[in-house]
Amino acid sequence: MHVSPLVWGLTVTFIIGLLLFDFVFHVRQAHIPTLREAAIWSAIYVGIAIIFGLGIWALSGNQMGTEYFAGYITEKALSVDxxxxxxxxxxxxxxxxxxxxxxxLFGIVVSLIARTGFIFVGAALINSFAWVFYIFGLILLVTAGNMLKPEDTSDDHGADNFMIRIARRLFKTSEHYDGDKLFTMVDGKKVMTPMLLVMAAIGGTDILFALDSIPAIFGLTQSTFIVFTATAFSLLGLRQLFFLIDGLLDRLIYLSYGLAAILGFIGVKLILHALHENTLGFINDGQHVKVVEISTGFSLSVILGVLALTIIASLVSPKGKAQTAVNNARTHAQTYVDLEWESDQTERERIYARLTRERAQIELLPTRYRDDIRDQRELTELFARADELHQQRVREGHGTRSVLT
Structure with a gap:
């Protein structure tokens, strides 16, 4: 697929324009997006991606169109993860x-920059060395295997990971946020706020994500333009999607298994393609190996089928519903405890109301699911702390009103 410099320039300008629009009209003024706002803009960004894909399909044929949509759906699923x-x-x-x-939004920009770098490096390697497909395939197979293993992500991605500990040692940081500022004044000295640290953590993990996602999409297409645009459009709208499916994230309990199956499938596809294009002397004397190659159309069908099965199984599973209630209750209890006294009263009451509903759902769970709740004692203490704070805030609120009247 030949793409002229003009088309490249217009495409990159359009993507940068969307990011700037997102920042100026949605992110610059800090606010909590409503469900309606998140749903509308998520649909708009998905619609833009679909229209762009249909344009590729009309101008470049079925093969390129199928490759774009296979890449876009795969990258979108990985982005949700x-x-x-x-x-x-x-x-x-x-x-x-x-x-x-x-x-x-910062994470999306860093992710796009990191992925763009890996895309052009990967494309250069593929064009020069056919054996790179073996490496990409092995990376995906290893990644798929790791996704099937239970792991504690808090050590790698939490607030105390290695990168953040180094940052705290090298730079003085404040204990509290100052709005969305990256720096603030403490005792007359300019120091970093936690906002800068969290952006550093997001940026660091984005680079690691790129190491997995780029080999995956190169397993579906070798067109640099399609790899770039499918990746970029999968990232655009990710911010809105986060607020739209925030309550569903913990419910997708089988998503990692579905993504492992997809990455494993693409890994096998890459290995087969590497064998077909083989030039390594110790494999079949450096000659091409006659193997069955998996078509892009079949790949798209497998990706869609696995994702649909994964989502449906997660949503209808009793275990998924139980885990959702517990995880959401834990999240809302911790959020309520962490809220500053100056926080918006309506927001505080909304969170506590959700916590109350979710605790009622937990009480209705079968015994076997309640027994599986991890850190039950810690969770009970967290609920008690939230109740205590709520009662205190109610008393203080009544007291304030009485004084005003």
């Missing part, structure tokens, strides 16, 4: 809800 880690990081740093948009 990345949101889990973003959620862990922002929870660890106790990022105010209204400021999470700026953190997410």
């Amino acid at each position: 990345n949101l889990f880690v973003f959620l862990i990081i922002m929870t660890s740093f106790k990022v105010p809800r209204a400021d999470q948009q700026k953190v997410l």
